[in-house]
Amino acid sequence: MNHDRKLRLGAFMRPVSLHTGAWRYPGAYPDANFNFAHLKSFAQKLEAAKFDAFFMADHLAVLNMPIEALRRSHTVTSFEPFTLLSALAAVTEHIGLIATASTTFDAPYHIARRFASLDHLSQGRAGWNIVTTSNPDAALNFGLDEHVDHDERYRRAREFYDVVTGLWDSFADDAFTRDRESGEYFDPARMHVLDHKGEHLSVRGPLNIARPVQGWPVIVQAGASEAGRQLAAETAEVIFAAHNTLKAGQEFFADVKARAEKLGRSRDAIKILPGAFIVVGDTVEEAKAKRAKLDSLVHYESAIASLSVALGHDASKFDPDAPLPETPETNQSKSGRERVYQLARAENLTVRQLAQRLGGYAGLAFVGTAETIADQMEEWLFAEGSDGFNVMFPDLPAGLDDVVKKLVPELQRRNLFRTEYEGKTLRENLGLERPANRFFETA
C-alpha cells in the first residue's frame, strides 16, 4: 500500500446538479442549463480548488421517463458538451475538460476532430468519456428504429476507439515545419493516411488537424458490465465507476487493475474514480438535514414512480408516511429490490423519504463534516477502493462552495490532495503518460 498516493478529484456536472430536487433548493440557479455565466463561475471555483477535471454528462434525447416525472426534472435539457467545454476552455487555464461522446450515433472523423480541437484550444486539457448509447429514444433521433444489441455496441465502440486514436496520430508531433524560407508548411512524409476498413467503420483520413497537445486526449470510460470492464482494461485511463460500498469498489478496483496488468499495462495507467455525492455540513446533523431537505424537494409524483420501478411493484397506494410494507417478489432484479429494503431499514425511512431518495440520488454518498468525509475518502484511497472520486454536488452553487471551501482544505491539510497543479495538461496532472504516435517515432 502506497501512502504517498493522492486523491484525484473530478467534478461530475450537470448545470443545475444531478439531484432532481436541486433546482427548488434555496439559492439554486434553476436556469443554469442555459446560463453560461453560472457554468463559468463553477468551473473557475473548481479550478481555484485544484480539481482535476470538469466532467460533463450527456444524453442524446430528452430523457426517457414518464411525463409526470419529466416535467419536474431540470435534467431534461442543457448545453451540448463540446460547445460548453470549449467556452469553458477560454475562461480557465488548468482544469481538465471531459466531454461525453457516444460511439453509437456519431462518426469517428467528427469525434476525433472535435476532441483534437478542444485539446488544442485548451492547450492539452481535453478528455473523452467514451459511451455507447443504449437509450432507444436516442436511436429514434438518429433514424434508427431498433435498439442496437449490447455486444454489437461494444464491438463498434472498440473499433471506433481504434479509428479515433489512429486519426489523432495522422500527423507526427513534428510534422509542421513552417519553414518560411523554403516555403514548406509541413512535411508530407510526417503525415499518415489511416485507410481503415473494418467491421463497422470505413475511414480514410488523414484527420485535418494537428496531433493533439496531449498526443491523445485522456480516455475515460464508465462500463461496468463484463464487456465494459474489458474495454476499460484495454483502453481506459480514467474510469468513472459507480459502487455504493467500499467492498464493491475494492472488488472492481482489483479486477480492472488485474485485467490491465494482464494486458501489459501498468496499474497506475488507469485511475478509478467512483461517483460520490457529497454533502458537507458544519456538523454531521446539519449535513443530514441538508440532504433530507434536498430529498424533500423531489416531487412526490416523480419520486413514487422511481420507487415503483425499483420494487417492480406499484408503490403509489402505500401510505407515504409509514415504513415500506412487505411486497411480493417480481421479475424485477432481486438485488436491486433488496438494496431498496436495506436502504429503508438502514436509515429508517418512510415510503415518502425512500421514494424521494431514489428519485433524487441514491448512489454512493458522503454526508457529514469535512473531517468525517475526508476520513471516508482516505479509507477508500488507502484500502484500494479508488484512486479518487468524481464528485457530485447536491446543489449549486452552495453545495459546490461547501466542498471547495471546507472539504478540499481538509484534504490538502492531510496531504491527500494537491495544493498546486503539477503539470500543464490534464494528462500531466493525472500522472498519465503521453501516448506514443503509432505511426511515427517521437522526434
Added chain:
Amino acid sequence: MNHDRKLRLGAFMRPVSLHTGAWRYPGAYPDANFNFAHLKSFAQKLEAAKFDAFFMADHLAVLNMPIEALRRSHTVTSFEPFTLLSALAAVTEHIGLIATASTTFDAPYHIARRFASLDHLSQGRAGWNIVTTSNPDAALNFGLDEHVDHDERYRRAREFYDVVTGLWDSFADDAFTRDRESGEYFDPARMHVLDHKGEHLSVRGPLNIARPVQGWPVIVQAGASEAGRQLAAETAEVIFAAHNTLKAGQEFFADVKARAEKLGRSRDAIKILPGAFIVVGDTVEEAKAKRAKLDSLVHYESAIASLSVALGHDASKFDPDAPLPETPETNQSKSGRERVYQLARAENLTVRQLAQRLGGYAGLAFVGTAETIADQMEEWLFAEGSDGFNVMFPDLPAGLDDVVKKLVPELQRRNLFRTEYEGKTLRENLGLERPANRFFETA
C-alpha cells in the same frame, strides 16, 4: 434606391488567412491554426470595429490538392468551427459567430443541438452556414465510396434544413416555467415531438435543448448554382456570394431577391454579402505593392499548378518572367480560361505573377486606400450589387489591423457602417426578424 442603407460586414476567416502565401508574410502568425490566443485577439478587434460576424470556413478532409501544393499550404489543418466559435463566444459579447456545417455527412439532431447550444452560450449570436459537401475526399472519411450527386445533395439539404428548424422549435419560448412552488420545471403541453419521416431523414425529437435565443440561429448560404440560388431564396438570411464584378453581383442580387419576393419573402429578409479581399495602404501604390509582395510568397510549384488547372494546359514549361503565351483551347471551361487571359492583360502580369495570383487569391479584391475602397463599397451598396461584404484579410494580424483602423473609420465617417451595435443578437444587428415557432403561438 435607399440611401439610408448601411453595409453589413462579416469577416470570412481562416486562422492564418485565406491567402496561401500569407503565412510567410512578415509579421504573420504561421501557428494561428492552433493558437487560440491569436484567434481571440482577431475576434476582439473585429468586435471593437463593430463587425457583424466572425465567419469560420470549414472542410471535412485534408484539402484535395497535389502534395507539392498541399505541403506549402497553411490551410491544410485548423480548429474545428464549433469548438473554436464556442471558445470565442466566451471572450466576446456582440459579434456574430457563424459556423460552417455540412448537411451531407452529419445528423440533423447533432447539428440542431450544437447550433442551439452555441446560440445559448453566446446569448443569441450563432449563425449556420449550410453547405453540402461535394469533396470526394470528405466522403471517404465518412465511409462513403461514392460522391453524392449534386441534386441529391440539395434535396437532402432542403429536408435537413426543415428538420433542424423543426427541432429548434421543439419547445415554445415560454415552455420552461421553473415554478419552485408547484415543482413544474416545464410545461409538457409546450413541448413538440417532431416525428419527421422523409425521403432522406427520420428524426423523432424533441431536441434536448431549449429554443435558441434567436428562435433560430441566422441561416447562411453560399450556393451559386440554380439549385443553390433557389434553396437560398427559400431559406437563406445571409448569402455569402462570390462575384468578381459589380455587374455579376448586380445580376445575382436582382435574381435572388426577385426569387425571394416571388416566395412571399421581403427583399430585406436576405442580406447578400460577396467575399471581398481587402488590401489597405496609405497610397494606392503601397496597397498594390503589399499585394504583389504577398502574391510573391506563394511558392512557384503550387502557383504554377493553379495556373495549369485554370488553363487546362500544362503551364510549367512557360517562361515564368514572360507574358502569358497563347494556348490552344481545351475542354476546360471557356469562361474560366478567358478570365485568366483578361486578368493577365488587365494587370500586365508575367506568368509567375499570374500563377501566384491564382494560387493566392484571385476573386473580388479591393486594393487601395481607405478612401478608394470605401468608394468601391459604396458603389456596390447603392448600385444594389450587395448588402455588404464578407471581408477576407490578406494577412493577419497586420491586414486586419489596416481594415479596422483605416477602412472602418472611413466607412463610419460616411455613415455607411454602424458605430455601435444596434441590438444584442446577430439577428437584431443584421436587421432580421426573429422567426415564429411553427408549432406554438408566441406568448
